[in-house]
Amino acid sequence: MQDVQSTQDTVRPKRPLLAWFDVRSRKLGSWAFALNRLTGLGLVLYLFLHLVILSLLLRGEAGWDAFIKLARSPLFLLMDAVLIFGIIYHGLNGIRVGMVGLGYGVRAQRGLFWTLMVIGAALLVASIWLVFTI
Amino acid sequence: MQNATANQRENGAAGGLWLLQVISGALLIAVLGLHMFAHHFVVEGGLRNYQDVLAYVASPLIVAVELVFLIVVTLHAILGLRAILFDLGLSAKAEKTVNIVLTVIGVGAAGYGIFLALALHALAR
Amino acid sequence: MxxxxxxxxxxxxxxxxxxxxxxxxxxxxxxxxxxxxxxxxxxxxxxxxxxxxxxxxxxxxxxxxxxxxxxxxxxxxxxxxxxxxxxxxxxxxxxxxxxxxxxDMTGFYQRYTAARMPYIRQSEFNPGAEPPEGIDRYTRYENCIECGLCLSACPVAGSDAEYLGPAAMAAAWRAVEEPRNGDGKHALNWVDNEHGCWRCHIAFECSEVCPSNVDPAAGIMNLRRKLTGSSLLRLFGIKR
The missing domain is CATH 3.10.20.30 (Beta-grasp domain)
Structure with missing residues (x-):
């Protein structure tokens, strides 16, 4: 299987978390990647949590409506805002990752990022306003 | 050095799965957007109470859309986790194990979600 | 001072x-x-x-x-x-x-060689230049100076020891783009695996640090486009 030499270093073993998330002295692309990874992991966690919470519905009215009451507390709404940020960022940066990854707009990737982020900021503000007013 | 490539790595599914991740991501933008609106943004208080949920899932069309969403989002999540784990530079054996474990988790989660949706739909009728 | x-x-x-x-x-x-x-x-x-x-x-x-x-x-x-x-x-x-x-640069050079890139390329600069008598045209060599900065800056190389890395894949793309002695299929095949072009997560650090403006990230993306294009064609039964 191995057709290239390993770049493993016994003195300095690989530290994946630092490699992915230590963005000091790194540029936009690394920030975008690190944040994409963080939001992705958060969203996966949320997906499973979401499925577990939905199972309350099978236990009847009392359980679900009690949860709804809890979910409308300010702390939960704040967490909703974080969740929506994650969705919007991951989705919009995902458009860039998909396009650039297919070879489109490679040289325009920075402009693409900021354009998408401006759209994202507007969507985020609108969504958070909805979360707290609806 | 030409023989450095004599034992070429297996191509495997890397490219196909990467493309699947892009396609499922693109689909998610549409379906998750729909989900957010239909479930939260157009609903008084952002969440339906028990009776309203049941009334809502009585529609087979709603259930169908939710099932598509469920399958696409689970696929995207599992492929994402796979990419992160594969980034760790796993051995061929570990890669196989990750594939199996993630498939089980993905099928399990999607299966449970399908059961949930169908059970609620049945409850509503 | x-x-x-x-x-x-x-x-x-x-x-x-x-x-x-x-x-x-x-x-x-x-x-x-x-x-x-x-x-x-x-x-x-x-x-x-x-x-x-x-x-x-x-x-x-x-x-x-x-x-x-x-x-x-x-x-x-x-x-x-x-x-x-x-x-x-x-x-x-x-x-x-x-x-x-x-x-130890061995692993870096070895990947680079395995990509089988031709070192001489078509000179695209200054096409109007008049070469001295006795020379048909100027010869241009590859820009990559094989310094390894890109591999060092890459977040994926920081976690996967078998990742082919930016320089080697930029070289592979050169072999596809201007095959010279081959058809570039070897290079495409070489990068098409879990430790090749699909592992990249477009952090673009390789292109940011490259002192020769090789833009390895663009090379990797071009490899992907080429591979995706041909796999989509295969899906519809067209062979290229």
């Missing part, structure tokens, strides 16, 4: 339990490069300091280091331009350490 600059230099010798940092103070003027400062330290303060270098003008690609955490050719980085009172100097990441600032 001369200024006393402190250098915090990464140190390691074979057999040491762990690496450490040594501090050296070097008088630097506006022309002192980091490489010169390292050579000054070696000459005046510590002859055991190991480093690699050759040309002193960004052509040979041997003096790559991490300067204040960023991959650079140390021969063209002026110390005072950095603007920090202490300058941290470390060896490149993602290649095995030999000693102090020297890493």
């Amino acid at each position: 001369t200024k006393e600059i402190t250098f915090k230099v990464f140190r390691y010798k074979q057999g040491d339990p762990a690496p450490h940092y040594d501090r050296f103070t070097v008088p630097c003027d506006e022309n002192t490069t980091v490489l010169i400062a390292m050579q000054d330290i070696r000459r005046d303060q510590d002859p055991t300091l190991m480093l690699r270098h050759s040309c002193h003008h960004a052509s040979c690609g041997t003096c790559g280091m991490r300067i204040n955490g960023k991959e650079e050719l140390s021969c063209v980085v002026k110390v005072l331009d950095l603007g920090t009172p202490t300058v941290t100097v470390e060896p490149l990441e993602n290649l095995p350490l030999i000693s102090d600032l020297v890493v």
